Amino acid sequence: MRHIKALIALFIVSSFTVSCFEDNDDNQISASQINDFVWKGMNTFYLYKDDVPDLANDRFTSDGDYANYLNTFSTPEDLFESLIHQRQTVDRFSWIVNDYIALEQLFSGIITSNGMEFGIFRFSSTDTDVYGYVRYVLPNTSAASQGVKRGDIFYGINGTQLTTENWRTLTGAENYTINLGTYNDKGTPQTTDDSVNNTTQTIALSKAQYTENPxxxxxxxxxxxxxxxxxxxxxxxxxxxxxxxxxxxxxxxxxxxxxxxxxxxxxxxxxxxxxxxxxxxxxxxxxxxxxxxxxxxxxxxxxxxxxxxxxxxxxxxxxxxxxxxxxxxxxxxxxxxxxxxxxxxxxxxxxxxxxxxxxxxxxxxxxxxxxxxxxxxxxxxxxxxxxxxxxxxxxxxxxxxxxxxxxxxxxxxxxxxxxxxxxxxxxxxxxxxxxxxxxxxxxxxxxxxxxxxxxxxxxxxxxNLIDITGSSKDxxxxxxxxxxxxxxxxxxxxxxxxx
Structure with a gap:
């Protein structure tokens, strides 16, 4: 009976004094209780289970051993990430969320969006500055009403230059202003001398709940x-x-x-x-x-x-x-x-x-x-x-x-x-x-x-020459x-x- 220990441990781990936090209903629950769910689910279903020693059926010798293991992780996210097989190369796509209500809305096509779907690019894989380009605009959104159009280039958000480190945070805000630029190809076929010229033009955008028709x-x-x-x-x-x-x-x-x-x-x-x-x-x-x-x-x-x-x-x-x-x-x-x-x-x-x-x-x-x-x-x-x-x-x-x-x-x-x-x-x-x-x-x-x-x-x-590093879908x-x-x-x- 391969998972009996894990099932019994569900009732044991709650007695351990691990960090507690409030869920969406303001009920306190220990991290270890959720960790028990994380380990059991991964042990049962994970595609790469055989490649993760901590997911082996015989990994724990007793319920206490199992409970102590769960208690070493202060958050469910930490445990989940520790069980991922080769995050950078093999499993780039598994994830965990703390609000499955929002997740279910995403599956239904309900998102929070300003309607500007964009890509992020840079001219060289060594550049830290990046730029956005509008791929398409969703109808009946802030971007549509503000005249954003496919092909628009923006170099910054609220006056801050986009970089490899900040673009997700800046564009993840509910409200922001894009700083528009123009693409300058210098009249040559090479991309090595290309640049984006800053302009003073800006567009303010606001996100709202939106159901996107695919x-x-x-x-x-x-x-x-x-x-x-x-x-x-x-x-x-x-x-x-x-x-x-x-x-x-x-x-x-x-x-x-x-x-x-x-x-x-x-x-x-x-x-x-x-x-x-x-x-x-x-x-x-x-x-x-x-x-x-x-x-x-x-x-x-x-x-x-x-x-x-x-x-x-x-x-x-x-x-x-x-x-x-x-x-x-x-x-x-x-x-x-x-x-x-x-x-x-x-x-x-x-x-x-x-x-x-x-x-x-x-x-x-x-x-x-x-x-x-x-x-x-x-x-x-x-x-x-x-x-x-x-x-x-x-x-x-x-x-x-x-x-x-x-x-x-x-x-x-x-x-x-x-x-x-x-x-x-x-x-x-x-x-x-x-x-x-x-x-x-x-x-x-x-x-x-x-x-x-x-x-x-x-x-x-x-x-295929310019380095596309991400998009709004990310x-x-x-x-x-x-x-x-x-x-x-x-x-x-x-x-x-x-x-």
């Missing part, structure tokens, strides 16, 4: 005799509402007789595995029931699934969304626009469709996130139901890695376009999203119409996350815990 742009373009659907999709949010809207959009593509699709995931950090399956099934439609992806968990859970219900390890193409028939396009080819900000579920789409249809990737290399996570709550089966009312801590550890039907996974360095389709965004001339002349979309169109009018990309001033805990809400039967959870 569909930013949806239209159908006439390209010669072809009807080309274009979808800029900025997050696999996974809510019933947005999934239904996605199906409706594909219904409009179908009604317009679209025969090609350009899927713009350049700023999409990922999200729900289920929504990725839905989107892939809308793109295709001819592979219902076939394997979209498979999952590889830690050795213990993998063995239980394989013995008891191996179908739980398989994600299959679907033909409906909550009972509603899909408006699938039955395409044999799809164009996917990517940058280093394309991650997790965005990469899952590329990797899992690749064995079935032609996936033409255009842009730059993706982030390299092939692992998925799951929200763990402090309850007997780690689900939301029955969660400990004394605190609102939850964890989002990596729990499995995804493989396509051919077993391809571990694309740690990202997924790359072929050489002819490496096209970087130009910071000083981003173009209009959805416009046929915008660089990445223009490359797709040139392939579709066969005109060859779009030359092989010259990397001058483009994203301020959210879900950045680059791929998560599953798959229900694991309680009897399997009990088997994993006690056998």
């Amino acid at each position: 569909v930013l742009i949806s239209n159908v373009l006439d390209v010669g005799s072809n009807k080309v659907a274009y979808l800029m999709y900025n997050g696999f949010t996974g809510t019933d509402q947005f999934n239904a809207e996605l199906n409706d959009i594909f219904g409009a593509y179908k009604s317009a007789n679209a025969t090609e699709l350009v899927l713009d995931l350049r700023y999409n950090p990922g999200g729900s595995v289920n929504t990725a399956i839905l989107l892939a099934s809308l793109i295709t439609g001819q592979f219902t029931g076939e394997v979209f992806s498979t999952e590889e968990w830690n050795a213990e859970i993998q063995q239980v699934f394989e013995n008891e219900d191996p179908e739980l390890l398989i994600n299959r193409f679907v033909d409906n969304n909550e009972g509603a028939a899909l408006n699938s396009l039955n395409l044999s080819r799809v164009f996917v626009l990517t940058t280093n900000s394309s991650a997790s579920a965005s990469e899952l789409i590329i990797n899992s469709l690749d064995p079935y249809i032609e996936v033409v990737q255009i842009g730059t290399t993706t982030r390299g996130k092939y692992q998925a996570s799951r929200t763990l709550y402090d309850s007997p089966n780690f689900s939301r139901s029955g969660a400990n009312p004394s605190h609102t801590y939850a964890m989002q550890p990596l729990i499995f890695k995804s493989l396509n039907v051919n077993g391809v996974t571990d694309y740690f360095n990202g997924l790359s376009p072929n050489a002819n389709n490496v096209v970087g965004e130009s910071i000083h001339n981003l173009g209009v999203l959805g416009d046929e002349n915008e660089t990445l979309l223009a490359r797709a169109i040139s392939i579709i119409d066969g005109s060859g009018k779009f030359p092989i990309s010259t990397p001058s001033k483009s994203e 301020l959210l805990p879900l950045t680059n996350d791929m998560y599953t809400d798959k229900e694991i039967p309680d009897e399997l959870i009990k088997r994993i815990l006690f056998e």
Whole structure:
């Protein structure tokens, strides 16, 4: 009985005099009580459990030994971080939060935003000064009302120069003023002499609660005799509402007789595995029931699934969304626009469709996130139901890695376009999203119409030369996350815990 000690220890640790703090309901709870939840959850589900000695089933010789171990960590965050396997290189994505209410709002697409979605860049990897550039503006927000537009450059916040150390803090404030600049390329093709010139122009922005629709742009373009659907999709949010809207959009593509699709995931950090399956099934439609992806968990859970219900390890193409028939396009080819900000579920789409249809990737290399996570709550089966009312801590550890039907996974360095389709965004001339002349979309169109009018990309001033160090999405805990809400039967959870 592998976890009995941990379960019994739950009642023991509370007697230890460890630091106490108040939760969101002003109830005092010891750090060790939450630490017990952290260790048990990681010991049960963590993908890299076998690589972390402190998570071994035989790590503790007695309940007292276990309790003393928990008491060495003054906060749940400290314990959680100590259990992460190679934070900088292998597990860059697991995290813990002390307010799962806010977390659940994020999963629903509810954020606090001023509407300015931006990237952060510098001219050299040794520079400490960084600059912001506006990628897009969300409608009906402060940024939209203040006239912020794609391509705007800002060098500071409230008069303070942005740096590698301060940009997250400065842009994380509820209210701030951006100091605008202009990009100066010095009239040369090299980036080594480029700079941002400061101006006196400022724009004041305020954040408010906002529900972001992952569909930013949806239209159908006439390209010669072809009807080309274009979808800029900025997050696999996974809510019933947005999934239904996605199906409706594909219904409009179908009604317009679209025969090609350009899927713009350049700023999409990922999200729900289920929504990725839905989107892939809308793109295709001819592979219902076939394997979209498979999952590889830690050795213990993998063995239980394989013995008891191996179908739980398989994600299959679907033909409906909550009972509603899909408006699938039955395409044999799809164009996917990517940058280093394309991650997790965005990469899952590329990797899992690749064995079935032609996936033409255009842009730059993706982030390299092939692992998925799951929200763990402090309850007997780690689900939301029955969660400990004394605190609102939850964890989002990596729990499995995804493989396509051919077993391809571990694309740690990202997924790359072929050489002819490496096209970087130009910071000083981003173009209009959805416009046929915008660089990445223009490359797709040139392939579709066969005109060859779009030359092989010259990397001058483009994203693949200028160092992109972050984005506004990095301020959210879900950045680059791929998560599953798959229900694991309680009897399997009990088997994993006690056998």
